[in-house]
Amino acid sequence: MIMVDDILLSEELFEKKFVCDLNACKGACCVEGDSGAPVEADEVDKISEAYEQVKHLLRPDGIAAIEKDGPFVVDYDGEYVTPLVEGKECAYTIFDKSGTAKCGLEEGFNQGLTTWKKPESCSLYPIRIGKLKYHQSLNYHQWDICKPACECGSKLDVKVFRFLKGPLTTKYGAAFYQQLEEVDKLLTDEKDGKIEFENGDEI
Known part of the structure; x- marks a missing residue:
């Protein structure tokens, strides 16, 4: 170290x-895994606010999961994470025409709808x-x-x-x-x- x-x-x-290769992996990191993306304590208010601003960009399944569980949840380690859709993809995941998974939060940021891009755990991965x-x-x-x-x-x-x-x-x-x-x-x-x-x- x-x-x-x-x-x-x-x-x-x-x-x-x-170097991420979305053409090859199709954004699998948004879909695979047994828990959502880590969310820092100082990000919980940001993700809650951003959800309301990007809600119309999300898929119905993702909206249902967030409405049911909240914009963030606490996982089995006691950490804040994004909610999942039936234990699968992150609830904020959207898919483009090629089937590539992308972040709805980031899409909202790119469209100028929010000033917060996405959890830093995703940005730093x-x-x-x-x-x-x-x-x-x-x-x-x-x-x-x-x-x-x-x-x-x-x-x-x-x-x-x-x-x-x-x-x-x-x-x-x-x-x-x-x-x-x-x-x-x-x-x-x-x-x-x-x-x-x-x-x-x-x-």
């Missing part, structure tokens, strides 16, 4: 390659935020359904942290992201045996 601004980072963020006693941690979450994204990332040579430059900058700031670039350079130089001392010597 690497510490940046009191946040612990998994080295996998600098090692794994990842495949990074998951861990909450330790004294620190946060940022970890790479590996999921079989994201194999196309790993293949696409490898083909394009895009590391996880760079794929998520926008969401990471939004949450933690530009200075934090710049430190990630510096960490990546150090790790790359270390791997290549190019770490330099002040006198210019290398190891």
